[in-house]
Amino acid sequence: MTQETKIKFADFNLRAELVSALEKKGFDTPLPVQVRVLEDETLIENDIIVQARTGSGKTLAFALPLINIMDTKKREPQIVVLSPTRELAQQTAREFAWVGASSGVRVATLVGGMDMSRQVRSLREGANVVVATPGRLLDHIKRGTFKGDTATSIVLDEGDNMLDMGFRDELEGILQSMPHAERTWLFSATMPREVVTLAKRYLDAPIKITLVTDITTHEDITQKAYIIPSRRRFEGLTNVLIWEAPSKALLFCGTRVETQNIADKLCDIGFKATPIHGDMSQRERNTALGALRGGRVDILVATDVAARGLDIDSVSHVIQYGIPQNIESFVHRSGRTGRAGHEGSNMLLLTAREARQFKFMEQNARSKLKLEWFPAPDADEIEGQSRLRFEKTILDHALESDEFQPWAEELLKREDASMLFSGLLAKAYGDQPSGYSIRQDVASEMEREKRGGTGGSRDGGRDSSRRQGRSVSNNRDEGGKERFQRRKMTGGVAVSFTVGRSDGWEVGPLLGLLCRSIGIGREDVGNIKLRDTSATVELSERAASLFEARKDRLASEGLKTDSIRNITEQSDSGRRPFSGEARPYNRDRKPEGSRDGERKRKRFTK
Numbered sequence: 001m002t003q004e005t006k007i008k009f010a011d012f013n014l015r016a017e018l019v020s021a022l023e024k025k026g027f028d029t030p031l032p033v034q035v036r037v038l039e040d041e042t043l044i045e046n047d048i049i050v051q052a053r054t055g056s057g058k059t060l061a062f063a064l065p066l067i068n069i070m071d072t073k074k075r076e077p078q079i080v081v082l083s084p085t086r087e088l089a090q091q092t093a094r095e096f097a098w099v100g101a102s103s104g105v106r107v108a109t110l111v112g113g114m115d116m117s118r119q120v121r122s123l124r125e126g127a128n129v130v131v132a133t134p135g136r137l138l139d140h141i142k143r144g145t146f147k148g149d150t151a152t153s154i155v156l157d158e159g160d161n162m163l164d165m166g167f168r169d170e171l172e173g174i175l176q177s178m179p180h181a182e183r184t185w186l187f188s189a190t191m192p193r194e195v196v197t198l199a200k201r202y203l204d205a206p207i208k209i210t211l212v213t214d215i216t217t218h219e220d221i222t223q224k225a226y227i228i229p230s231r232r233r234f235e236g237l238t239n240v241l242i243w244e245a246p247s248k249a250l251l252f253c254g255t256r257v258e259t260q261n262i263a264d265k266l267c268d269i270g271f272k273a274t275p276i277h278g279d280m281s282q283r284e285r286n287t288a289l290g291a292l293r294g295g296r297v298d299i300l301v302a303t304d305v306a307a308r309g310l311d312i313d314s315v316s317h318v319i320q321y322g323i324p325q326n327i328e329s330f331v332h333r334s335g336r337t338g339r340a341g342h343e344g345s346n347m348l349l350l351t352a353r354e355a356r357q358f359k360f361m362e363q364n365a366r367s368k369l370k371l372e373w374f375p376a377p378d379a380d381e382i383e384g385q386s387r388l389r390f391e392k393t394i395l396d397h398a399l400e401s402d403e404f405q406p407w408a409e410e411l412l413k414r415e416d417a418s419m420l421f422s423g424l425l426a427k428a429y430g431d432q433p434s435g436y437s438i439r440q441d442v443a444s445e446m447e448r449e450k451r452g453g454t455g456g457s458r459d460g461g462r463d464s465s466r467r468q469g470r471s472v473s474n475n476r477d478e479g480g481k482e483r484f485q486r487r488k489m490t491g492g493v494a495v496s497f498t499v500g501r502s503d504g505w506e507v508g509p510l511l512g513l514l515c516r517s518i519g520i521g522r523e524d525v526g527n528i529k530l531r532d533t534s535a536t537v538e539l540s541e542r543a544a545s546l547f548e549a550r551k552d553r554l555a556s557e558g559l560k561t562d563s564i565r566n567i568t569e570q571s572d573s574g575r576r577p578f579s580g581e582a583r584p585y586n587r588d589r590k591p592e593g594s595r596d597g598e599r600k601r602k603r604f605t606k
Contacts, residue, residue, distance in 0.1 A: 015068055046183065107129045239436055263299075534562065
């Protein structure tokens with residue numbers, strides 16, 4: 001099994017501005033394709049062919065080294081990136097924009113369906129990076145608005161897709177218009193005959209780099225394996241779900257009980273999930289399937305038996321939670337995605353010990369799967385990706401309409417522009433999930449397995465919360481009130497709400513909504529007292545400072561504020577202090593036997 005790499009972006013000969021930009025986004029460890037391109041400094045002087053899957057991190061693999069050598073003072077096209085679709089071109093342009101902003105990179109995006117005059121203006125204003133679709137770039141060449149004689153670096157991104165879409169003539173016309181190119185880099189997931197022919201004609205003795213080793217499985221399915229901590233399996237699953245952001249997923253568990261428990265827990269922290277298992281009636285199973293197909297839930301948690309014969313279109317992710325019974329089961333599960341020409345992702349979530357067992361299982365199989373192994377993403381990495389996704393959403397809206405452009409330009413001229421945009425981000429970004437800090441747990445268990453140690457739980461950590469104890473406790477006192485005991489938030493506030501258990505609220509969903517709506521973590525929430533018709537929640541001083549601006553958002557979700565009072569008492573010495581990691585994903589736990597997950601599941605599957 002591939003161990004966690006110790007290589008960092010800072011280890012390569014990159015400009016300080018590039019390393020700083022990566023760090024600001026939370027990127028410090030390069031992906032395999034990025035390592036392969038960056039570690040060999042001689043590649044920059046050659047043509048290269050890189051065979052890598054979509055989503056492998058190839059954009060930064062070519063953006064970083066090319067920006068690193070370009071003369072950013074020159075206001076003329078030096079790097080030209082060709083993409084098969086408008087969406088990919090826009091995505092690539094955004095990557096160049098944020099990573100190269102401090103280095104003086106100016107990007108022009110030339111794609112069909114967008115305003116031509118704006119594209120011409122961006123070229124005239126001195127763009128030194130041009131990201132384009134073949135048809136639109138050739139159009140600019142014919143119009144004379146783009147001249148390729150200054151371009152020194154050409155990237156053909158997803159070359160197989162461009163040829164599949166019939167861009168052969170456009171590509172040849174474009175390549176012929178850039179006679180002074182010093183390097184041409186071709187990135188392609190597959191190498192069909194058309195790609196090989198194009199490479200032979202326009203690339204000069206290219207160096208080949210291949211990262212696609214899983215040739216025995218469906219080429220439209222990305223195969224990944226994530227190492228999750230044995231004592232914090234659910235937290236590892238949560239982080240992977242946030243990181244991957246599946247639009248429609250099948251999550252396979254080993255037992256009927258586990259499918260129900262996992263679905264309930266996922267619902268408690270804000271995911272839309274429902275189980276399907278053998279104890280359910282056919283009507284209930286049909287309702288669950290209909291909920292997934294109709295978009296009312298995003299995740300169907302299933303056993304192997306329940307999933308047999310299912311035919312669900314456009315499943316983006318298959319997630320295998322725990323070690324499968326055998327390789328045949330693994331392959332059978334993976335076939336639920338990547339259907340009808342759609343790309344899919346098959347992910348295996350294992351503890352370090354289970355990973356070793358699975359590798360042994362694989363060695364005895366006829367076909368070698370050769371998964372790409374990664375440590376489960378940590379809260380810091382998730383935060384960086386969440387910000388990128390948020391920025392992409394905002395930019396997509398901006399590209400669709402110029403309605404607010406004049407207003408934005410006026411705001412940028414104001415002295416309080418920074419405060420305005422900070423408030424805007426606080427209001428709009430507060431609901432983004434952040435995940436759990438699990439990096440140290442994963443790293444220590446991987447190191448233990450590497451040494452051949454025997455630490456960890458006997459059962460692989462499937463239900464370790466009962467053994468290791470909980471840092472919080474739920475109970476009901478004599479008055480029928482439900483308490484969620486944590487430390488007293490000295491210096492904060494106690495907020496009372498006008499709703500309670502009789503209105504359908506439970507502690508878990510209440511805590512989750514507070515964290516998402518205010519933009520805080522569990523460390524900012526103290527004791528929660530839930531009564532029949534009211535609820536009182538203690539918030540830290542930091543959370544209190546954010547609460548006033550978020551009251552309307554909470555009210556729109558059904559949490560209307562009744563009163564607020566300051567907390568001055570000292571911490572309760574008889575209660576166990578709450579110690580949580582930074583920025584958890586609205587983590588909460590309901591009492592044993594709570595049917596909150598059942599109610600939430602039914603709400604999603606009606």
